[in-house]
Every structure is written in structure tokens, then in C-alpha cells.
Amino acid sequence: MSSSADHGDYHQRIVQVRVHLELSQEKIARQLGLSLRAYANYERGERAVPVELLRALYEQFSIDPAWLLTGDGNMILDRDVRYRLDQKTLDSVLVAVARIEARLDVPLDAKRKARLIGLLYEQCQLVGDSADDILKDSRISRLTR
Structure with missing residues (x-):
């Protein structure tokens, strides 16, 4: 079993994302295709965040994966810049x-x-x-x- 110390403090940034989006744990879990229990474990830092979750947060909500893991940069990517x-x-x-x-x-x-x-x-x-x-x-x- 992994401890929250093994995963840095990015689990706190997952909470920040949900709060920023004004979603309940249940709603964000559903939108990301996760069970409530699995999502809650990510927020508590009890499980490492898989690449699939980083990708889903990026695709669904434009969350910068680098920010999520390191805290550097901005939470939300301006995805439109690439398409202008x-x-x-x-x-x-x-x-x-x-x-x-x-x-x-x-x-x-x-x-x-x-x-x-x-x-x-x-x-x-x-x-x-x-x-x-x-x-x-x-x-x-x-x-x-």
C-alpha cells in the first residue's frame, strides 16, 4: 500500500481542480469515468494518480498535467492557443x-x-x-x- 508521502502533494491540487470547477466528488468522478471511491482516494493521496486520469483531466477540463504534478505554471491551459x-x-x-x-x-x-x-x-x-x-x-x- 502506498502512502500519501510517496506521491508528493499533487493530491491537494486535484482537490483544487474540483473546487475550482465547483463540482462535487461524485460529479467529477462520474465525468472522469471513475468510481467515487477511486476518485476520493486520489484526492486523499492514498493512490498515485495514473496517466489516464491526467489525460482525462486535460481532455475534459483543460487541466495542465505538468501543473497538476508539480504545481508550476497555470492550472488551466489555454488550449485554444494551439488552434488559432x-x-x-x-x-x-x-x-x-x-x-x-x-x-x-x-x-x-x-x-x-x-x-x-x-x-x-x-x-x-x-x-x-x-x-x-x-x-x-x-x-x-x-x-x-
Whole structure:
């Protein structure tokens, strides 16, 4: 049997999460697919928190797993940051892809077109201010070989 000392004080952060979300132990356990007893054991520090619980807290409530384990950073991750697109860059990429397709005998299939858009967008994001250079026809020819 493990003791609460074996698991640091992250069990207290599990309590913080539940209190922050204004949920009872029963409700959060149900939402996480756990029995009330198992969840209560995590809060008391009687059981080590499994990776599956870290993943469920992240997926259900955007709880930062690193914060949960260490206390560093913020409890809630701004998950939307990863999904925000720079519309101007995306528009430029789409124009460049349309130029490429206009020169082809056969249009790109959806999968290849999506991969090309992703590649060009990623390259533009990596280089920042000089993204227009990536979208020049001569540069695109090198990237798409």
C-alpha cells in the first residue's frame, strides 16, 4: 500500500481542480469515468494518480498535467492557443497553392492538397516576418519536390 508521502502533494491540487470547477466528488468522478471511491482516494493521496486520469483531466477540463504534478505554471491551459490560425498567412498559403494547382495538368487530390497547405503554413509560421519569401514560386518549387 502506498502512502500519501510517496506521491508528493499533487493530491491537494486535484482537490483544487474540483473546487475550482465547483463540482462535487461524485460529479467529477462520474465525468472522469471513475468510481467515487477511486476518485476520493486520489484526492486523499492514498493512490498515485495514473496517466489516464491526467489525460482525462486535460481532455475534459483543460487541466495542465505538468501543473497538476508539480504545481508550476497555470492550472488551466489555454488550449485554444494551439488552434488559432493566422488568417492572413493562411490566405496567402491558399493563394500560393491555387497558383501551384493552376500549373498542374491534374489538380491535387484532397490529401496532397491538405498536406501542402499544412507544410507551407507551418514553414511560414516558423520563419515569421519573411513568410512571403516561402510563398514565392521558386521557393515553393524546391519545397514541393
